[in-house]
Amino acid sequence: MPSVNQYFNNRVTSIAFKTISQPATVGVMSVGEYEFGTKEFETIQVISGALTVKLPDADDWQTFEVGEQFSIEANKTFDVKVDADAAYLCTYGESA
Template structure:
């Protein structure tokens, strides 16, 4: 899906790591939520409350998922799942565009 219809977008950005990571929250009529964001090159760690599906729209990253010891390389068109109440590492190699879906 390349676009979302009939949504509400929160104007205020979610900004992390001194502006190197930012996203906007998109709210859907059914109560679901996604964020659309941009990651600048660097290494970051994020914590989750809800389970997430991270879809890479552009760029190249390596991710270290909870319980894993080996980094996994991903590019545009690929995705990864993160369990609720966990942390994951992401090493952004090139500017990356993503869509994060929150799973209840």
């Protein structure tokens, strides 16, 4: 059964579910700036809008648009800027 989580005063909402092979969340981010932490390896794909991301240990920001993805190692933090509401799909654990 899916579960709904809200963060940052309800400006980020995610729905957790299990794909055929791994856990995942699909969510929406409202305009703003956020810092996220990982507990395990994550792959985030933008499905609507764009996410501007400062990856761990990076000096520069990168913008990821619809269809693009990025990955974050476990136990890292990363920053995200959202200029217009955006949606994402996040899968957890390295894919086989």
